[in-house]
Amino acid sequence: MxxxxxxxxxxxxxxxxxLTAVMVLGMLVNRQGRLPGLPRFAVTGLHRNLSLLxxxxxxxxxxxxxxxGYVNIPVxxxxxxxxxxxxxxxxxxxxxxFDLAIAVIVTSLLRxxxxxxxxxxxxxxxxxxxxxAWVHSFFASGDLQHGVLLILAIGCAIAVGVGLVWRLAAAxxxxxxxxxxxLIMAAVHDRTPRGRxxxxxxxxxxxxxxxRDRTSTR
Amino acid sequence: xxxxxxxxxxDCKGHGACAELLPEMITIDxxxxxxxxxxxxxxxxxxxxxxxVSACPTLALRLTRSQ
Amino acid sequence: xxxxxxxxxxxxxxxxxxxGDLPRLLPPVRExxxxxxxxxxxxxxxxxxxxxxxxxxxxxxxxxxxxxxxxLTGRGGAAFPVHRKLMAVLEAAGQRGRPPAVIANGAESExxxxxxxxxxxxxxxxxxxxxxxxxEAVGADTAILVTHADRGRDVAGRLRQALQExxxxxxxxxxxxxxxxxxxxxxxxxxxxxxxLGGGPAIPTFxxxxxxxxxxxxxPTLVQNVETLAQLALIARRGPRWFREVGTASEPGSMxxxxxxxxxxPRIVEIPLGTPLRDLLGDAPAGPESAVLLGGYHGRWxxxxxxxxxxxxxxxxxPAGARVGAGIVISLPADRCGLVETARAVRYLALExxxxxxxxxxxxxxxxxxxxxxxxxxxxxxxxxxxxRWSGLVTGRGACHHPDGTARFVRSALRTFxxxxxxxxxxxxxxxxxxxxxxxxxxxxxxxxxxx
Numbered sequence: 244m245x246x247x248x249x250x251x252x253x254x255x256x257x258x259x260x261x262l263t264a265v266m267v268l269g270m271l272v273n274r275q276g277r278l279p280g281l282p283r284f285a286v287t288g289l290h291r292n293l294s295l296l297x298x299x300x301x302x303x304x305x306x307x308x309x310x311x312g313y314v315n316i317p318v319x320x321x322x323x324x325x326x327x328x329x330x331x332x333x334x335x336x337x338x339x340x341f342d343l344a345i346a347v348i349v350t351s352l353l354r355x356x357x358x359x360x361x362x363x364x365x366x367x368x369x370x371x372x373x374x375x376a377w378v379h380s381f382f383a384s385g386d387l388q389h390g391v392l393l394i395l396a397i398g399c400a401i402a403v404g405v406g407l408v409w410r411l412a413a414a415x416x417x418x419x420x421x422x423x424x425x426l427i428m429a430a431v432h433d434r435t436p437r438g439r440x441x442x443x444x445x446x447x448x449x450x451x452x453x454x455r456d457r458t459s460t461r
Numbered sequence: 462x463x464x465x466x467x468x469x470x471x472d473c474k475g476h477g478a479c480a481e482l483l484p485e486m487i488t489i490d491x492x493x494x495x496x497x498x499x500x501x502x503x504x505x506x507x508x509x510x511x512x513x514v515s516a517c518p519t520l521a522l523r524l525t526r527s528q
Numbered sequence: 529x530x531x532x533x534x535x536x537x538x539x540x541x542x543x544x545x546x547x548g549d550l551p552r553l554l555p556p557v558r559e560x561x562x563x564x565x566x567x568x569x570x571x572x573x574x575x576x577x578x579x580x581x582x583x584x585x586x587x588x589x590x591x592x593x594x595x596x597x598x599x600l601t602g603r604g605g606a607a608f609p610v611h612r613k614l615m616a617v618l619e620a621a622g623q624r625g626r627p628p629a630v631i632a633n634g635a636e637s638e639x640x641x642x643x644x645x646x647x648x649x650x651x652x653x654x655x656x657x658x659x660x661x662x663x664e665a666v667g668a669d670t671a672i673l674v675t676h677a678d679r680g681r682d683v684a685g686r687l688r689q690a691l692q693e694x695x696x697x698x699x700x701x702x703x704x705x706x707x708x709x710x711x712x713x714x715x716x717x718x719x720x721x722x723x724x725l726g727g728g729p730a731i732p733t734f735x736x737x738x739x740x741x742x743x744x745x746x747x748p749t750l751v752q753n754v755e756t757l758a759q760l761a762l763i764a765r766r767g768p769r770w771f772r773e774v775g776t777a778s779e780p781g782s783m784x785x786x787x788x789x790x791x792x793x794p795r796i797v798e799i800p801l802g803t804p805l806r807d808l809l810g811d812a813p814a815g816p817e818s819a820v821l822l823g824g825y826h827g828r829w830x831x832x833x834x835x836x837x838x839x840x841x842x843x844x845x846x847p848a849g850a851r852v853g854a855g856i857v858i859s860l861p862a863d864r865c866g867l868v869e870t871a872r873a874v875r876y877l878a879l880e881x882x883x884x885x886x887x888x889x890x891x892x893x894x895x896x897x898x899x900x901x902x903x904x905x906x907x908x909x910x911x912x913x914x915x916x917r918w919s920g921l922v923t924g925r926g927a928c929h930h931p932d933g934t935a936r937f938v939r940s941a942l943r944t945f946x947x948x949x950x951x952x953x954x955x956x957x958x959x960x961x962x963x964x965x966x967x968x969x970x971x972x973x974x975x976x977x978x979x980x
Contacts, residue, residue, distance in 0.1 A: 272518050275476055284478035284516040354520060359472070421729075421976045423883035424893060428875075431897040469734045470885035471927045490921055494886035 247311035252386055254304035256395070259380045261297035262344075263399040265290060266373050270410045291351075298348055301341060330383055337379035343372035373403060463501030464524050466510060470494075472521035479522050482513040495522075549774060551798040552782050553758045555650050562650075563686060566693035569653035576657050576699055577764045582667040585622030588615055591665045591764055598768035599780045600760065604633060604716075604753030605823070605854040607779075607842065610760065613750060616740040617666045620748035629670035629744045630663045630702075631725070634683070634754040635709035635716035636676050638824040639876075639967045640856050643784035644754050645676065646796040648683045651758065652690040656704065658757025661764050663702045666750055670702070673754070674721060677708040684708060710979055711969065713825075713880035717928050718743075718751040720882075729979035731882040732928035753854075755784050774800035779841040785855035792965055799840065801852070806836040808857050817958070819860045819944050821966075823853030825873050826933025828940035829866065832859065849940065858966070865959030867948050869966045870941040871896070871903035877934045879972040882979075888931040891922035895938060906955045915942060 268290035271278070278286055305321040316334065320327035322342055325335035350357060350365040377400060381387050387396040418426055466486055468479075475493035485506065486498040502510055502524075514522045551557065555564050556572070564572070583589035588611075596611035621628045632655060636644040648655060655673070663671050675683045687706055694700050707725060709715040715730040722743045724730040743749025752760075759781060763771050772780040779801040787795045789810040799808070809820060809832065818832035828850045830838075838844045842852050860866055878896035883889045895918050901907045902915070919939050922931035942949060951958060973979055 272476075275474070282478075282481045283476060284481050287476075287478055287516055287518045419976065420731075420883050421973055421979060423889055424879060424881045425972060425974065427889060427893040428878060428896065431893045432900070469927070470887065470925060471734050473886060475886050490887065492886055492890040494890075494925070496921075496925070 247307040251308035254300045258300040261293050265294045266403050267406045270406045274413050333383035336375050340372050340376035343368050466497045467523045467525050469521045472519045476518050478516040479513040483509050554798045564651050583618050583665050585619045589665045594768050598763045598771040603755035617748045617750045620741045626747045628666045628668040628748040630668045631751045632659045632673040632754050632757050633751050634675045637713050637716035640824045641786045641854050642794040643786050643796050645679050654758040654761050655754045657761035672705045674707045674709050678711045734927040776802040776841050783855050788858040790861040802839045802841045804839050809859050815862050819866050821858040822850045824856040827853050829944035863960040864965050866945040867903040871899045872968045874899045876968045885926040887922045887925040891918050
């Protein structure tokens with residue numbers, strides 16, 4: 244039976260790593276960031292593919308922990324939070340995070356059938372899902388509290404934390420729709436000498452690419 | 462009955478993934494936005510077009526049936 | 529303020545004068561500028577001719593058939609066949625089982641146009657009749673009349689008065705709501721209109737789906753210019769054959785036009801389609817470089833000599849690269865510089881971009897800056913080429929036709945004022961006066977509130 248237990252712990256760690264990567268990649272997609280050496284479509288592609296891989300690892304993580312007979316974890320407690328007599332709180336958080344992840348992924352797979360706003364609101368739940376998953380990972384077993392895995396856990400937290408700060412700071416610089424054209428008008432009229440407009444015209448202040456939505460107007 | 466590519470210019474934020482995956486039909490202008498070839502998709506390109514549509518992070522690119 | 533000099537004009541239009549039929553929409557010449565109240569309206573035109581039958585998809589009402597026979601096209605600028613729009617709304621309403629809405633578009637966001645405001649001021653009941661008849665024809669349960677938020681006259685006040693008269697007379701079957709569109713160039717665009725009436729900003733949305741399918745409150749929506757509805761109200765009373773008594777065979781009927789000549793004041797006239805432009809251009813001597821602007825700021829400049837050989841209908845204008853549009857005819861005075869005037873208008877057009885679509889947001893400001901350079905001082909090398917390239921880049925790549933119209937306007941200026949461009953490239957300008965001529969509003973939108 245311990246094979247299941249080990250498998251559960253191992254897949255749990257991998258799932259956390261994958262989810263961390265998915266979060267960072269998601270932030271990169273939103274800000275049109277690039278991964279060095281990779282084409283643009285790869286950032287979006289990796290974000291999506293790794294999220295599906297993460298779900299698979301979480302599924303195995305859940306199934307092996309249920310299958311392991313040493314502690315009692317009823318199968319439904321994987322999706323219904325706080326129903327497991329073993330480690331009720333921390334496992335419960337795992338279930339919460341799993342539910343959120345399912346919501347995010349299902350709505351993304353069915354994105355074409357949803358309104359833009361509905362998809363986006365659910366997708367933002369990933370910012371709730373990840374920290375809960377991290378707390379679950381850290382406290383549900385003692386693995387991440389010592390040694391290399393502790394360093395890993397902290398590393399993941401730093402990665403998402405730094406990413407979040409970067410994401411928010413960049414969003415704060417976004418220009419509201421009604422102000423965009425005024426900004427570009429000022430920029431193109433002030434720029435001397437004009438020079439040739441380049442494909443990535445980031446030279447002129449407030450110019451270049453589509454200043455991003457700060458908020459939806461609907 | 463051939464397919465045509467269509468982009469919703471309001472949703473398009475100029476990520477540019479589409480042009481990487483379908484350079485035969487999509488080029489990027491000097492400001493980073495896609496210029497879509499308005500002609501019907503040539504035969505054999507449908508799979509690549511679907512990938513390009515799928516790769517758009519904002520789902521701005523569409524493939525439409527046209528006569 | 530607008531002077532209705534229909535009388536002064538009609539001496540020139542022999543066909544219409546011979547018929548004694550015009551004006552049709554505007555009050556009779558002898559009544560001058562007096563707005564028609566309900567009594568005067570009923571005395572002149574008769575009662576509201578409800579058909580007492582709503583159209584059905586596949587079985588349109590008699591009104592829709594009359595409109596088809598009459599060949600009425602939209603008077604808002606696009607000249608789309610009215611019966612087809614009504615049928616599209618009927619179709620969508622039938623398929624989706626949703627009640628349509630009708631919107632009378634009096635937003636008139638083109639600064640150079642004043643015909644809609646004039647019509648609403650002088651003959652509001654004709655427009656309101658048309659609104660009721662259109663609502664009946666498509667089975668609408670919602671009727672909204674939109675006016676411009678900020679023009680000289682209190683058009684909204686006049687309309688409220690008119691609606692009260694109609695309420696007392698129990699004339700309207702569908703209650704009419706009044707709304708005001710913000711003073712933005714795009715506010716009259718039909719998707720922007722629906723967006724704004726739905727509580728959002730007056731910025732366009734992407735089609736598909738079309739407004740006729742899915743518009744206000746996700747219902748099929750019919751948007752018609754107020755003049756179109758007034759014409760409809762007359763066709764309903766007098767029939768398609770009467771409508772075709774003026775105008776041309778392919779473009780029948782009368783239309784309202786906003787004329788501006790050397791004094792810059794707008795004159796609203798009601799003329800048959802197909803009126804020779806030389807009757808409209810005024811008597812000022814036209815030099816070899818005189819120019820005429822047809823169709824407003826999304827229209828085209830033509831040399832006056834060329835324009836004088838054309839008539840105000842699309843069949844005549846299209847080969848010359850122009851369109852009737854919303855009937856704006858502006859003669860540039862000989863002492864003004866066409867490039868300077870165009871630069872002022874293009875700057876306005878750029879500032880009025882909704883800023884939603886990358887090509888428009890990036891292209892129009894650059895076009896405006898380059899044109900400003902061309903108009904004043906010594907333009908850099910390649911300015912003309914840049915303008916041509918950017919005009920091509922923005923065309924067809926927005927959610928609405930704002931970039932297309934702007935590019936068209938710009939290119940027509942480069943063509944029509946080609947000699948002037950060469951002079952400017954040498955640091956000269958042939959204009960004697962720099963006083964602004966074209967009506968270009970001050971004040972750009974600064975925040976989201978300016979779009980609501």
